[in-house]
Amino acid sequence: MPYIADMPIxxxxxxxxxxLRIADRDIHEALDAEVAAREIAGLHLRxxxxxxxxxxxRGAVRVRDELLRDHQVAIAERDVRIETLLHSGTGAPSHTxxxxxxxxxxxxxxxxxxxxxxxxxRVAGR
Amino acid sequence: xxxxxxxxxxxxGHDHDGALATVGAAALVREAAAAxxxxxxxxxxxxxxxxxxxxxxxxxxxxSGQLTAALAAARGTWVAVLGAGDRLEPGALEAVHSRLxxxxxxxxxxxxxxxxxxxxxxxxxxxAWAPEYERGLDYLxxxxxxxRTLLLAVGGFTAESAGAEEWDAHLRVVERTDRIAxxxxxxxxxPAAPSVTDDTxxxxxxxxxxxxxxxxxxxxxxxxxxxxxxxxxRESDDQPLVSIVVPxxxxxxxxxxxxxxxxxxCARSLVERTDYEHxxxxxxPSEGTSPAVVDQVRQIVGxxxxxxxxxxxxxxxxxxxxxxxAATGDHVLLLNDxxxxxxxxxxxxxxxxxxxxxxxxxxxxxxxxxxxxxxxGVVYSDRWLPWHALQGNPDGFTHFGxxxxxxxxxxxxxxxxxxxxxxxxxxxxxxxxLPLNYNDVDLCHKVVRSGRRVVVTPxxxxxxxxxxxxxxxxxxxxxxxxxxxxxxLAWADPWENTRSxx
Numbered sequence: 001m002p003y004i005a006d007m008p009i010x011x012x013x014x015x016x017x018x019x020l021r022i023a024d025r026d027i028h029e030a031l032d033a034e035v036a037a038r039e040i041a042g043l044h045l046r047x048x049x050x051x052x053x054x055x056x057x058r059g060a061v062r063v064r065d066e067l068l069r070d071h072q073v074a075i076a077e078r079d080v081r082i083e084t085l086l087h088s089g090t091g092a093p094s095h096t097x098x099x100x101x102x103x104x105x106x107x108x109x110x111x112x113x114x115x116x117x118x119x120x121x122r123v124a125g126r
Numbered sequence: 127x128x129x130x131x132x133x134x135x136x137x138x139g140h141d142h143d144g145a146l147a148t149v150g151a152a153a154l155v156r157e158a159a160a161a162x163x164x165x166x167x168x169x170x171x172x173x174x175x176x177x178x179x180x181x182x183x184x185x186x187x188x189x190s191g192q193l194t195a196a197l198a199a200a201r202g203t204w205v206a207v208l209g210a211g212d213r214l215e216p217g218a219l220e221a222v223h224s225r226l227x228x229x230x231x232x233x234x235x236x237x238x239x240x241x242x243x244x245x246x247x248x249x250x251x252x253x254a255w256a257p258e259y260e261r262g263l264d265y266l267x268x269x270x271x272x273x274r275t276l277l278l279a280v281g282g283f284t285a286e287s288a289g290a291e292e293w294d295a296h297l298r299v300v301e302r303t304d305r306i307a308x309x310x311x312x313x314x315x316x317p318a319a320p321s322v323t324d325d326t327x328x329x330x331x332x333x334x335x336x337x338x339x340x341x342x343x344x345x346x347x348x349x350x351x352x353x354x355x356x357x358x359x360r361e362s363d364d365q366p367l368v369s370i371v372v373p374x375x376x377x378x379x380x381x382x383x384x385x386x387x388x389x390x391x392c393a394r395s396l397v398e399r400t401d402y403e404h405x406x407x408x409x410x411p412s413e414g415t416s417p418a419v420v421d422q423v424r425q426i427v428g429x430x431x432x433x434x435x436x437x438x439x440x441x442x443x444x445x446x447x448x449x450x451x452a453a454t455g456d457h458v459l460l461l462n463d464x465x466x467x468x469x470x471x472x473x474x475x476x477x478x479x480x481x482x483x484x485x486x487x488x489x490x491x492x493x494x495x496x497x498x499x500x501x502x503g504v505v506y507s508d509r510w511l512p513w514h515a516l517q518g519n520p521d522g523f524t525h526f527g528x529x530x531x532x533x534x535x536x537x538x539x540x541x542x543x544x545x546x547x548x549x550x551x552x553x554x555x556x557x558x559x560l561p562l563n564y565n566d567v568d569l570c571h572k573v574v575r576s577g578r579r580v581v582v583t584p585x586x587x588x589x590x591x592x593x594x595x596x597x598x599x600x601x602x603x604x605x606x607x608x609x610x611x612x613x614x615l616a617w618a619d620p621w622e623n624t625r626s627x628x
Contacts, residue, residue: 024554
């Protein structure tokens with residue numbers, strides 16, 4: 001193609017291009033020498049960030065465990081209360097005011113743990 | 127209680143419900159021996175007491191006044207603002223404490239955050255430190271721990287920042303330090319997305335304008351295309367000559383239903399849809415390209431054309447380098463021949479961004495013919511291979527401003543990439559041992575290694591009729607060479623944490 005032959009890169013362009021290629025070579029050689037140190041530094045940072053995330057997840061698990069413990073305690077308290085109320089109401093006529101009171105108390109007691117859990121989850125924003 | 131490591135500042139004012147929600151959540155997640163305190167500022171007492179809670183009653187104070195009072199009372203080495211109603215996430219402060227323990231030199235440490243929203247809309251996974259992004263949107267947000275002495279040294283929370291108190295403080299602190307780290311952990315749940323009103327948007331714009339004024343850069347600011355976001359134009363009387371280097375093999379393809387010579391479309395868009403006037407076109411025809419192609423381009427651009435043929439087997443890097451050698455401009459713009467401008471201000475925009483001396487390379491938003499995103503920045507995939515953020519999503523799709531606002535990346539595509547010609551020479555241009563793929567990534571990584579930044583400005587928008595001229599097959603040797611040189615930088619890709627949205 002004639003236009004290629006007519007327009008060779010002149011000396012100035014050739015010198016510029018040579019300088020460019022030398023700069024590229026020098027940078028990559030310098031980089032080769034520093035890659036190991038940079039990789040180690042980079043990995044240290046990644047490990048530190050991951051370590052922090054693990055600590056965060058452990059913290060989240062701790063909170064979850066505390067909520068579960070509270071939940072279990074509330075359930076146990078409810079069960080004991082129901083047992084007590086049922087026991088104290090044994091043999092009572094089913095339609096007397098006392099029997100109605102017992103049934104009401106049992107229902108209220110059963111709602112308490114649910115309230116506690118709902119309250120806790122509301123606080124946690126879940 | 128021993129001196130707290132950090133103090134959380136809550137300016138609740140009259141919002142007792144919000145204050146109680148924040149304190150209640152803090153009580154729930156707090157470890158017994160945790161070394162942090164919560165400084166609560168209210169207009170009237172809440173009546174809540176905890177050993178780690180200090181309540182200051184400051185009637186009728188502005189938000190900045192409340193934050194100033196809280197900051198004055200804080201004892202922690204670091205401080206962070208929470209909003210009334212914000213709930214600390216379980217484990218977040220353990221993660222923060224752990225990170226600070228391993229890097230006590232940090233001046234700024236910020237976490238991810240969330241608020242109610244459909245799907246993942248309210249889950250703000252954030253990049254590692256991306257200064258340009260922070261200049262367009264206060265992505266540091268919450269929880270953002272700032273070294274207390276540094277915050278005090280830059281003036282704390284100021285009255286002039288009303289409406290953008292936190293953003294203003296963040297900008298003033300990051301001007302003084304580069305010891306900034308991101309902790310990829312959801313730190314806090316806000317009760318709702320950050321509110322953007324005309325007033326807060328204006329306040330953010332003023333905060334950004336003040337930031338640039340302090341930096342000594344003359345800029346024009348305006349509202350960006352993302353709610354609350356700001357677009358910045360760096361102003362200069364200087365109109366540098368841009369040498370637009372376009373390698374071509376004279377490829378054709380069907381565009382808008384017509385068979386087109388791609389480089390002709392490209393050249394025509396330079397003449398007809400480019401409002402920046404100081405440019406020349408350096409056409410680099412590869413061996414075997416018909417002379418008629420050059421003639422057609424010359425007919426379009428006239429005496430602005432410089433022809434620098436690249437003999438031998440096609441090597442994209444060598445072609446670009448030959449073109450840059452023939453260029454006479456102050457800047458070189460690498461441009462594929464299958465690109466056509468959409469908005470006329472694309473080149474003005476890119477030149478404006480490059481006025482910032484800390485920025486070494488500027489990329490653009492590229493869009494497929496069918497309107498899907500092709501490029502808004504290069505990120506690394508989970509196999510540590512370069513990939514394009516948000517690629518394939520509709521133009522305008524965003525992840526908290528990503529793809530709409532200027533942001534930092536470790537690389538941008540060489541299909542449209544602006545650098546100063548002096549920097550291009552200093553950096554060795556494109557590596558000719560990567561003839562086809564990843565040469566642009568290598569060049570951008572050299573920019574980053576040199577201490578300068580790579581920024582993509584989506585306000586510069588062009589069509590890219592990609593891979594219409596050659597097969598985009600990637601060789602194992604190219605991958606190996608890239609990873610051998612740059613794995614360490616891939617691991618530092620700021621957008622790694624947002625992979626799930628790419």
